[in-house]
Amino acid sequence: MSDPPLFLAADHDHRICARAILAHAEGVCRTRGTRLTEQRRRVLEIVASSHAAIGAYAIMDRLKEGGGRPAPIAVYRALDFLIANSLVHRIASRNAYVACTHLGPHHGSQFLICRRCGTVGEMTSEGVWQALVGAAAGAGFSVVAPVIEVEGECAACHAAATAAAAAPDGAAADTVAGA
Amino acid sequence: MSDPPLFLAADHDHRICARAILAHAEGVCRTRGTRLTEQRRRVLEIVASSHAAIGAYAIMDRLKEGGGRPAPIAVYRALDFLIANSLVHRIASRNAYVACTHLGPHHGSQFLICRRCGTVGEMTSEGVWQALVGAAAGAGFSVVAPVIEVEGECAACHAAATAAAAAPDGAAADTVAGA
DNA sequence: TGCCTATATGTTATACTATAACATGGCTGC
DNA sequence: GCAGCCATGTTATAGTATAACATATAGGCA
Numbered sequence: 487m488s489d490p491p492l493f494l495a496a497d498h499d500h501r502i503c504a505r506a507i508l509a510h511a512e513g514v515c516r517t518r519g520t521r522l523t524e525q526r527r528r529v530l531e532i533v534a535s536s537h538a539a540i541g542a543y544a545i546m547d548r549l550k551e552g553g554g555r556p557a558p559i560a561v562y563r564a565l566d567f568l569i570a571n572s573l574v575h576r577i578a579s580r581n582a583y584v585a586c587t588h589l590g591p592h593h594g595s596q597f598l599i600c601r602r603c604g605t606v607g608e609m610t611s612e613g614v615w616q617a618l619v620g621a622a623a624g625a626g627f628s629v630v631a632p633v634i635e636v637e638g639e640c641a642a643c644h645a646a647a648t649a650a651a652a653a654p655d656g657a658a659a660d661t662v663a664g665a
Numbered sequence: 666m667s668d669p670p671l672f673l674a675a676d677h678d679h680r681i682c683a684r685a686i687l688a689h690a691e692g693v694c695r696t697r698g699t700r701l702t703e704q705r706r707r708v709l710e711i712v713a714s715s716h717a718a719i720g721a722y723a724i725m726d727r728l729k730e731g732g733g734r735p736a737p738i739a740v741y742r743a744l745d746f747l748i749a750n751s752l753v754h755r756i757a758s759r760n761a762y763v764a765c766t767h768l769g770p771h772h773g774s775q776f777l778i779c780r781r782c783g784t785v786g787e788m789t790s791e792g793v794w795q796a797l798v799g800a801a802a803g804a805g806f807s808v809v810a811p812v813i814e815v816e817g818e819c820a821a822c823h824a825a826a827t828a829a830a831a832a833p834d835g836a837a838a839d840t841v842a843g844a
Numbered sequence: 845t846g847c848c849t850a851t852a853t854g855t856t857a858t859a860c861t862a863t864a865a866c867a868t869g870g871c872t873g874c
Numbered sequence: 875g876c877a878g879c880c881a882t883g884t885t886a887t888a889g890t891a892t893a894a895c896a897t898a899t900a901g902g903c904a
Contacts, residue, residue, distance in 0.1 A: 618790075640805065
């Protein structure tokens with residue numbers, strides 16, 4: 487079990503992540519005979535430009551920076567394609583989208599969404615899957631497509647918040663926690 | 666472990682469910698000193714009128730049948746109150762709402778949504794919770810508010826679909842499965 | 845090559861979901 | 875009564891997603 491960490495340090499070189507995601511997408515499309523068109527590629531690049539989820543209209547705004555005047559439907563079409571090919575995931579609880587970082591076959595991811603920094607970690611826990619399928623089966627329910635999106639705190643933000651709370655009256659306290 | 670079944674038979678007397686939900690709501694409000702106003706009660710009645718999730722605008726339409734002309738915000742305010750008091754749950758993956766049927770204290774429900782009949786079963790599996798918290802902790806993530814919404818098939822619909830698929834060329838096949 | 849077809853994109857309009865901002869009403873405790 | 879809080883009314887708008895139809899482009903095949 488040498489899974490890569492779900493949450494990378496804030497100062498990691500994100501270009502490496504983005505490149506890996508794009509390279510993977512090209513491979514997937516080549517294998518399946520589908521087309522990673524310029525528009526789809528640009529949407530994927532934008533979605534993959536950070537580990538936070540991004541909304542469809544924010545994607546559209548980013549596309550406009552490139553000079554075009556895309557309509558919402560263009561973004562949704564690209565997202566539909568990317569989601570159908572498991573290159574992007576929809577975060578239903580946020581109406582937003584993240585690039586898939588689990589670059590291999592698997593059934594069902596769980597998304598860990600940090601409430602402070604917004605970073606989304608994609609987890610594929612066999613234990614969670616089995617617990618869920620087992621519990622559902624106990625109710626006679628057969629699982630098809632689980633949506634598991636967990637709001638919480640990533641390690642870095644949790645540590646920062648804890649440190650801020652412990653500080654007696656430091657100026658840093660409200661820059662992180664706010665409450 | 667004598668939990669009530671998550672999915673009741675299609676022909677169950679739903680008035681009993683609805684009455685229990687309303688009675689529970691009255692008890693909760695009495696205990697907390699909050700007010701189950703007429704508007705909130707009517708919204709809860711509508712949400713509790715079936716075990717399927719219902720959208721905010723469908724609730725509004727149902728309210729109109731009663732003669733009023735409620736604005737969307739009125740429905741959302743009532744829903745906010747009901748959700749804050751754990752009397753109603755939001756199904757993020759559907760932008761819809763269901764009445765809480767787990768009438769006691771608990772942390773985090775899992776929702777099983779039948780793709781055929783739309784019925785939502787509310788499950789509170791300790792095993793799923795522990796698996797999720799444990800797996801998240803392995804990534805240094807502390808869980809605050811999980812959203813677990815599982816699309817699948819309830820036992821009744823699964824049985825009906827299986828029977829239809831097994832029938833050689835029965836007329837009933839496409840009335841259930843469609844594909 | 846040139847046509848044909850399937851797929852992708854453009855264009856316009858609209859549906860669906862949710863909230864902001866401010867005014868009004870009504871209950872409760874003094 | 876009235877002060878304060880909570881709930882509701884009213885109007886407007888923000889945010890998310892899709893329908894319907896026209897056009898363009900890539901790639902296969904005669």
